[in-house]
Amino acid sequence: MDKMLKYKQEYVVTLKDINLRYSGEKGEVNALQNINLDIEEGEFICALGPSGCGKSTLLKIIAGLLKPSQGEAKMDGEPIDGPDWHRGVVFQSPTLYPWLNVQDNVAFGLKMRKFPKNEIEELTNKYLELVGLKGSEKHKPYELSGGMKQRASLARVLANKPRMILMDEPFGALDALTRQNMQTLIRKIWTKTENTVFLITHDVDEALALATRIIVMSSRPGKILKEFNMDFTYHISDGSKENPRYTPKYMGIREEILKIINCQNEELRFS
Ligand SMILES: Nc1ncnc2c1ncn2[C@@H]1O[C@H](COP(=O)(O)OP(=O)(O)O)[C@@H](O)[C@H]1O
Numbered sequence: 672m673d674k675m676l677k678y679k680q681e682y683v684v685t686l687k688d689i690n691l692r693y694s695g696e697k698g699e700v701n702a703l704q705n706i707n708l709d710i711e712e713g714e715f716i717c718a719l720g721p722s723g724c725g726k727s728t729l730l731k732i733i734a735g736l737l738k739p740s741q742g743e744a745k746m747d748g749e750p751i752d753g754p755d756w757h758r759g760v761v762f763q764s765p766t767l768y769p770w771l772n773v774q775d776n777v778a779f780g781l782k783m784r785k786f787p788k789n790e791i792e793e794l795t796n797k798y799l800e801l802v803g804l805k806g807s808e809k810h811k812p813y814e815l816s817g818g819m820k821q822r823a824s825l826a827r828v829l830a831n832k833p834r835m836i837l838m839d840e841p842f843g844a845l846d847a848l849t850r851q852n853m854q855t856l857i858r859k860i861w862t863k864t865e866n867t868v869f870l871i872t873h874d875v876d877e878a879l880a881l882a883t884r885i886i887v888m889s890s891r892p893g894k895i896l897k898e899f900n901m902d903f904t905y906h907i908s909d910g911s912k913e914n915p916r917y918t919p920k921y922m923g924i925r926e927e928i929l930k931i932i933n934c935q936n937e938e939l940r941f942s
């Protein structure tokens with residue numbers, strides 16, 4: 672039955688002709704223009720683009736936190752109407768309740784959804800284990816390092832078994848080593864849960880190391896300039912002898928993406 676559903680529904684999320692305008696005190700800001708994006712089940716999409724180009728805005732539309740000014744955002748063919756647990760969001764700053772310990776933070780959503788107690792315990796344990804936080808479940812957020820807080824945020828999202836995980840520069844505030852570990856963790860989780868992921872990053876190598884598809888956005892108003900399909904993430908995870916990072920294919924795509932982004936920055940500087 673599940674399989675049948677999978678074949679019937681081509682895309683998890685479809686964005687069609689999306690425009691988004693913010694209207695504030697200083698007038699209108701055109702943040703996104705003419706965005707078309709179909710996200711397939713199991714894809715790992717990374718969004719890259721200059722600062723202020725509308726990446727977070729795009730993520731918030733998929734999350735249901737913002738409504739497009741024009742166009743349609745759908746999940747499984749139904750209009751996205753507000754946030755819900757089918758699309759779990761991890762932000763750059765972990766959003767944990769400071770008065771709850773790690774375990775209760777992870778269990779919170781399930782309690783709200785009135786899951787039976789034993790199921791809550793089972794799921795909480797399972798995902799704490801998966802993100803490597805067993806042994807820290809009684810700690811309060813202030814006792815955790817940045818990386819551990821992000822692991823807890825991730826476990827909280829995963830415990831809901833979302834269809835899709837949305838991450839907005841989730842490792843942006845972490846040191847290089849922790850960042851690397853988190854990338855490995857995310858890849859492992861994505862492989863294991865077969866989730867669909869949409870991740871924003873400003874690091875080209877992070878995108879190349881994780882994504883099955885990279886979308887590169889233009890400076891404001893954000894448009895999708897180019898998309899790249901790739902499979903480096905599989906080669907990194909299976910421990911291939913040849914490090915995909917040094918292959919001509921990797922270098923080629925990397926160069927092309929950097930060229931597009933630098934071009935954008937150039938335009939910003941002179942506008
Ligand atoms: N609530 C808001 N009101 C008005 N302008 C906003 C608001 N949020 C974001 N913007 C503007 O919209 C543009 C896109 O923002 P954002 O999506 O955060 O970009 P990014 O994540 O790519 O840096 C920016 O110019 C930003 O200043």
Ligand SMILES: [Mg+2]
Nearest residue numbers: 726727728839
């Ligand atoms: Mg942003």
